[in-house]
Amino acid sequence: xxxxxxxxxxxxxxxxxxxxxxxxxxxxxxxxxxxxxxxxxxxxxxxxxxxxxxxxxxxxxxxxxxxxxxxxxxxxxxxxxxxxxxxxxxxxxxxxxxxxxxxxxxxxxxxxxxxxxxxxxxxxxxxxxxxxxxxxxxxxxxxxxxxxxxxxxxxxxxxxxxxxxxxxxxxxxxxxxxxxxxxxxxxxxxxxxxxxxxxxxxxxxxxxxxxxxxxxxxxxxxxxxxxxxxxxxxxxxxxxxxxxxxxxxxxxxxxxxxxxxxxxxxxxxxxxxxxxxxxxxxxxxxxxxxxxxxxxxxxxxxxxxxxxxxxxxxxxxxxxxxxxxxxxxxxxxxxxxxxxxxxxxxxxxxxxxxxxxxxxxxxxxxxxxxxxxxxxxxxxxxxxxxxxxxxxxxxxxx
Numbered sequence: 225x226x227x228x229x230x231x232x233x234x235x236x237x238x239x240x241x242x243x244x245x246x247x248x249x250x251x252x253x254x255x256x257x258x259x260x261x262x263x264x265x266x267x268x269x270x271x272x273x274x275x276x277x278x279x280x281x282x283x284x285x286x287x288x289x290x291x292x293x294x295x296x297x298x299x300x301x302x303x304x305x306x307x308x309x310x311x312x313x314x315x316x317x318x319x320x321x322x323x324x325x326x327x328x329x330x331x332x333x334x335x336x337x338x339x340x341x342x343x344x345x346x347x348x349x350x351x352x353x354x355x356x357x358x359x360x361x362x363x364x365x366x367x368x369x370x371x372x373x374x375x376x377x378x379x380x381x382x383x384x385x386x387x388x389x390x391x392x393x394x395x396x397x398x399x400x401x402x403x404x405x406x407x408x409x410x411x412x413x414x415x416x417x418x419x420x421x422x423x424x425x426x427x428x429x430x431x432x433x434x435x436x437x438x439x440x441x442x443x444x445x446x447x448x449x450x451x452x453x454x455x456x457x458x459x460x461x462x463x464x465x466x467x468x469x470x471x472x473x474x475x476x477x478x479x480x481x482x483x484x485x486x487x488x489x490x491x492x493x494x495x496x497x498x499x500x501x502x503x504x505x506x507x508x509x510x511x512x513x514x515x516x517x518x519x520x521x522x523x524x525x526x527x528x529x530x531x532x533x534x535x536x537x538x539x540x541x542x543x544x545x546x547x548x549x550x551x552x553x554x555x556x557x558x559x560x561x562x563x564x565x566x567x568x569x570x571x572x573x574x575x576x577x578x579x580x581x582x583x584x585x586x587x588x589x590x591x592x593x594x595x596x597x598x599x600x601x602x603x604x605x606x607x608x609x610x611x612x613x614x615x616x617x618x619x620x621x622x
Contacts, residue, residue, distance in 0.1 A: 275375040276300060278360075280312075282335065282370040288312050298350045300376055320346040320353070335370065338362045344379070355380040414455060422448055439487075446484045450524065453517050471518060475511040478555070479504050482543055485523045493531050499538030500531070507545040509553050523557065530561035537562030 276295030282288055290312050293305040301308060301318040308314055319327055323345035334341045341360040346353055360374025425445055433441060486502040493500035523541070530539040539561040547554040566574065 275377045277375045278373075280372045282372075284369065295376075300347055300349050300354055300356055300378060302348055302350050315347075318347040318349075320348070322346075334360075334362065338364065338370065341372075341374065349378075353380075354378050355383045418448070418452055418455065422452065442484070443487050446520075447488055450517070450520060454521070471515040473513045473515055476514045476516045476519070477510065478508065478512055478514070478543055478557075479510075481516060481520055482523070482541060482557075485520060485527055486541060488524065489527050489531060492528070493539060496531065496534075498531060498534055498536075500527070500541075501538065502541040502543075504543040505545050507548070508543055508555055512553065512555065523559070526559040530559055530563060534561045534563035 276293070276297055278290060278294075279292035280288055280290050290309045293309055295305075297303060297305050297308055301315050303314050303318070316324070316327075327343065327345050330341060330343050333339075339362065341358060344355065344357050347356055348354075355378070357377045357379045358374065359377075360372045363371045363373070365371055425441070425448060429441060429445070482502050482504060486500060490500050527539060527541055539559065542558045542560075544556045544558065545553060546556050
């Protein structure tokens with residue numbers, strides 16, 4: 225009986241050993257699979273890193289060994305992490321010849337002094353030349369070997385944007401200088417004739433004139449005064465003196481102001497076969513606080529542009545009272561025309577400098593695209609009647 229018992233025991237022992245081995249095999253297989261999954265995940269993450277992380281060691285014989293490398297190395301050096309670990313010299317081979325000497329000098333100095341490294345250089349990646357920023361920090365281990373931990377970052381796009389910005393700034397500075405020279409020449413060329421014109425008008429004003437001649441004289445003086453103020457504004461802006469454009473509020477007879485704009489531009493409208501009407505509500509106060517010169521310029525531009533972009537019909541200019549508190553009034557100036565108007569999606573463009581509602585308008589109607597182009601068919605601005613505190617408020621424009 226002992227023989228069968230021994231055999232049974234041996235079989236049980238063998239079965240136990242087999243189970244242990246099978247369990248060990250499955251555990252080993254699962255561990256290998258887990259490590260493989262972890263490695264795949266690490267590779268996927270590292271390949272999409274915005275930087276290439278590295279850890280290098282300098283052996284006692286002076287050779288450099290890369291112990292860790294993670295990231296998109298082909299983008300920077302045209303080689304995979306494994307290829308660069310096997311042959312670190314491929315990194316230097318990818319660096320542009322013009323940067324070789326400088327990079328080696330910085331690295332050797334950092335190795336001797338055990339100091340951090342910060343430098344930029346160019347290298348050839350799989351998609352062409354790249355600009356690379358490098359940061360690395362040293363340490364010394366127990367065996368007195370130097371170790372470096374750091375990263376390489378592709379800064380090509382940032383450098384390209386920076387260069388484009390520098391070029392744009394240089395071009396803007398050149399354009400500004402050219403405009404300033406042009407304005408200076410313009411001011412020098414027009415200034416003397418303008419002063420002569422104003423002087424002649426002053427002499428004519430002192431001469432005996434009939435009623436019709438005085439109306440013409442008033443119109444000429446208004447136009448000359450407006451032109452002189454515009455020239456002063458242009459000169460101030462070209463010299464960078466924005467304070468020259470400040471509003472100067474004072475009591476203004478808006479009836480006379482509206483009438484003067486109509487008188488100046490009526491011949492222009494009549495030459496195109498258009499009507500130009502103006503109407504002032506009787507409720508509007510005799511005087512309001514405003515900058516007469518600026519307001520006249522705004523109305524002149526509004527009405528002038530309305531005439532320019534109107535082929536049939538005409539233009540109307542009206543002054544309406546909106547609110548009266550007893551000591552102050554809010555009024556609205558409206559310019560309307562029967563012209564082409566502006567498409568709804570383009571109306572915001574009229575508030576942008578050097579823009580017109582349509583690109584074709586310059587060819588069809590003329591103009592140099594200075595200011596905000598032609599305005600919508602209706603525009604308005606507000607004013608205030610002088611009150612006890614002499615308050616002035618600028619209204620909204622359209």
